Amino acid sequence: xxxxxxxxxxxxxxxxxxxxxxxxxxxxxxxxxxxxxxxxxxxxxxxxxxxxxxxxxxxxxxxxxxxxxxxxxxxxxxxxxxxxxxxxxxxxxxxxxxxxxxxxxxxxxxxxxxxxxxxxxxxxxxxxxxxxxxxxxxxxxxxxxxxxxxxxxxxxxxxxxxxxxxxxxxxxxxxxxxxxxxxxxxxxxxxxxxxxxxxxxxxxxxxxxxxxxxxxxxxxxxxxxxxxxxxxxxxxxxxxxxxxxxxxxxxxxxxxxxxxxxxxxxxxxxxxxxxxxxxxxxxxxxxxxxxxxxxxxxxxxxxxxxxxxxxxxxxxxxxxxxxxxxxxxxxxxxxxxxxxxxxxxxxxxxxxxxxxxxxxxxxxxxxxxxxxxxxxxxxxxxxxxxxxxxxxxxxxxxxxxxxxxxxxxxxxxxxxxxxxxxxxxxxxxxxxxxxxxxxxxxxxxxxxxxxxxxxxxxxxxxxxxxxxxxxxxxxxxxxxxxxxxxxxxxx
Numbered sequence: 369x370x371x372x373x374x375x376x377x378x379x380x381x382x383x384x385x386x387x388x389x390x391x392x393x394x395x396x397x398x399x400x401x402x403x404x405x406x407x408x409x410x411x412x413x414x415x416x417x418x419x420x421x422x423x424x425x426x427x428x429x430x431x432x433x434x435x436x437x438x439x440x441x442x443x444x445x446x447x448x449x450x451x452x453x454x455x456x457x458x459x460x461x462x463x464x465x466x467x468x469x470x471x472x473x474x475x476x477x478x479x480x481x482x483x484x485x486x487x488x489x490x491x492x493x494x495x496x497x498x499x500x501x502x503x504x505x506x507x508x509x510x511x512x513x514x515x516x517x518x519x520x521x522x523x524x525x526x527x528x529x530x531x532x533x534x535x536x537x538x539x540x541x542x543x544x545x546x547x548x549x550x551x552x553x554x555x556x557x558x559x560x561x562x563x564x565x566x567x568x569x570x571x572x573x574x575x576x577x578x579x580x581x582x583x584x585x586x587x588x589x590x591x592x593x594x595x596x597x598x599x600x601x602x603x604x605x606x607x608x609x610x611x612x613x614x615x616x617x618x619x620x621x622x623x624x625x626x627x628x629x630x631x632x633x634x635x636x637x638x639x640x641x642x643x644x645x646x647x648x649x650x651x652x653x654x655x656x657x658x659x660x661x662x663x664x665x666x667x668x669x670x671x672x673x674x675x676x677x678x679x680x681x682x683x684x685x686x687x688x689x690x691x692x693x694x695x696x697x698x699x700x701x702x703x704x705x706x707x708x709x710x711x712x713x714x715x716x717x718x719x720x721x722x723x724x725x726x727x728x729x730x731x732x733x734x735x736x737x738x739x740x741x742x743x744x745x746x747x748x749x750x751x752x753x754x755x756x757x758x759x760x761x762x763x764x765x766x767x768x769x770x771x772x773x774x775x776x777x778x779x780x781x782x783x784x785x786x787x788x789x790x791x792x793x794x795x796x797x798x799x800x801x802x803x804x805x806x807x808x809x810x811x812x813x814x815x816x817x818x819x820x821x822x823x824x825x826x827x828x829x830x831x832x833x834x835x836x837x838x839x840x841x842x843x844x845x846x847x848x849x850x851x852x853x854x855x856x857x858x859x
Contacts, residue, residue, distance in 0.1 A: 411690025428502020
């Protein structure tokens, strides 16, 4: 069993740190005792270090199930940076030749990253069953509860994966877990002995919480422009629309003289990598992003996160604002909204849920008709997925109705947060099942409805508020082309 001394020595050797962040040593100690663990650690506290250090010290194979290709690639790069070259990400981005190579040499790797969809493929699962796993990691484990059953339902099957692999030592990691999410993780992943729970507060005291209500989208655009011109950089702005990220990246570049780029799932791998790298290197002031940007991005000095559109729920909101202030310095999270945003978010939330008519259409369709229905329609693909899992139409109807109620409840909670006249920080902590007696509301905490906040008091106003709006910088696409040209010249 690894001792605290050995863990601390390994921390210094591999990562250069003298002491662990809250929750890390507790998680590692539980794993050293061979106790499967659910670790709920706030954003920015180094959750990935827990399994990285465990694998580095035990020299055992660590299989990491992760939701995003970019997140897997970042983790592989991190490991190689500290000298661990036997790490690979099994993703759809690999060529057939590269994928075959990794699969043929699985037993030579120390860290393997994979999506739930690929991990559950029968041939892939059989290969993993033949290996001796030291640790199974479910990264961003809140996705088990938040994304199923209507989005990436394979997350609901990870308990079956764990059983198929012989119930190895397992670590489930997340930064955002309400009591219900923790219950879902435990029920779906751990069918026998219950795991050890390591939990730290979700509160990030250095992030000021603000909400700006606007009458309409035109006013919201003006508020966004004003804030971006005033705030210290770098910053992140979240949108639910890919088109909006492009539009506002251009607008901010033209109007403020800042360097801004868009980031969304439609960018190819090179473009996404370039935006990430330029942001991490400090060459971008603002990234206009969908939720595709964020998980695992460890840029420590992000000073603000603005939500132009409403987040899906408070769980997603907390995850996304956690990009700010990882260096411990004062930062701010600002949520903008106008009355029409509620209906927009309602439509987005329920769009992935099959309607009763679609369930009946699938039920009445012939095998050939079902094949046609599932070719292009995501909702029919979802129905077909659960049909192959053995759920009949009535069972699916009940499941989706329950999911509808859950999403409606989350929207109501989000609306309550927006209109709070009391402390927003206390509300968030209570929502995530924490006690709040120790929290004292101050002017540096949050901005309830009816109150204002001053960026100067928070030391978040940039030194030169007045920027030359007439300066027209190159588009971020042109900047990316220049970046690749510069890289080619250096090779």
